[in-house]
Amino acid sequence: MTLPKIYKYQVERELCKRSFYFFVQHFWDTIIAEDPIWNWHIEYLCNELQRIGERVKDRLPKEYDYYIINVPPGSSKSTLIGEMYPLWCWTIDPTQRFICASYASTPAEDIAEKCFNIYKSDKFKLLFPEVVNKSTGGKTNFKNGMKGERYTTSTGSTITGIHAHQRIVDDPMTPAVAVSDVERETANKWISETLASRKVDENVTVTIVVMQRLHEMDTTGYLLSKKGLRIKHICIPAELTDHVMPIELKAFYKDGLFDPIRKNRLALNNAKIELGSYGYAGQMLQEPSPREGGLIKKNWFPIIKPAALPVGKTIRFQLDTAYTDKEINDPSAMISYIEDNGFIYITNSISIRMEFPDLCRWIPEHVKEHGYTNTSMIRVEPKASGKSTVQQMKQTTSLNIIEDKAPDKDKVTRVKICSPKIEAGKVILVEGYWNESFLAQVAGFPKASHDDEVDCLTAIVERELIKQVRMGSYDFGNDDY
16 A cells, blocks of 8 residues: 555654654765665764754753764765754754854865755755745855754854854864964864854753864864863774774674775775875874874884893983973973994983973983983983073083084974984884883874974984994094084
């Protein structure tokens, strides 16, 4: 028996309202020509989003301030979150207001246009005429006539007079923005300050951020590092790793793959070639830098026991200073090391955040604790508070401390120059508690949040292993270089 059309539409309407996942399936063909592949993550994300939308509908206190979703590209994230989700929320609560953003106006407007096309489709009008009949506005900013609104903007833009129940940020920054300290911090502050202030109700309004990882302190890393924020972090890498969150999602992976059809082994191998190690780590594995390291690999550093150190060699020190103890600045770093027969033995590496007076008190204590003698030398890069540190130490201590040569190349170039020596195993670490944090920073460069220890490392390698070699058989003493 065939159901009357009017009854069929009533059933479809009710099913759409009851299930965002059903809504997505029902309206898929209004904007996408290709047949869908219903991988498990789509239903999972739909259920997560539905829970958010229903709580906002009932004006319940939000469970989290931010929902961060890291998924590979080509996973229908924009279709689900930016294009369909606001409309589904209107089917259960047409009063909800949305601010939807992306890294630039063009992608933000493209997502908004697809959302608008669903909204104005015959299928949507048929099932939810009351949501469409009194609509106003155009493709990027439109209102449903029932107090609901979808407003489009881009990262860094001014938002005036607009407040939302939900804020959706789809790809808040590009790879080019992520590697620029200034642009990255500007984007992050826009989200945590400008966008964060655009809320209808402090207790209800939530922010959803969906992106691939681009840097240790991209928007995901920045928000996760802020204390006091309640965050639900959903991380779905293309391959099964320890970064899958929540951990129960690991059960959905098949043969180590999150989507064995769209992201099969062949597709991922091609992606590795096309994206490179950094691009693949961020976009596919949701890691800011390759696990094995980027320009510098973790496995390039041999690690020895303290008893295997050369005997009778002078400990030297390299210091890289920062301006303040604030976390937005690089910390100060110091590496202690021995040079012997064309090898560097790093005995300790540390990063600290201290104001200038505290740093000056700390230096004498630290170097003496790590083997300083009257034949040792402490070199300080003449940047930030470096010059002042050298002057203060000379006035108040008997330490052998001098200004190092100022770098004449950018950080990446310096790492590239030094990396052959490091790859050849010429830099050896003495086993210690500091090994893990040191390796994490140098292997994460240039996408790690800080590079103070990298600066020290390249200064040491360039002076001790590169310039020394260039002098040939002439030894003028390293202290002059």
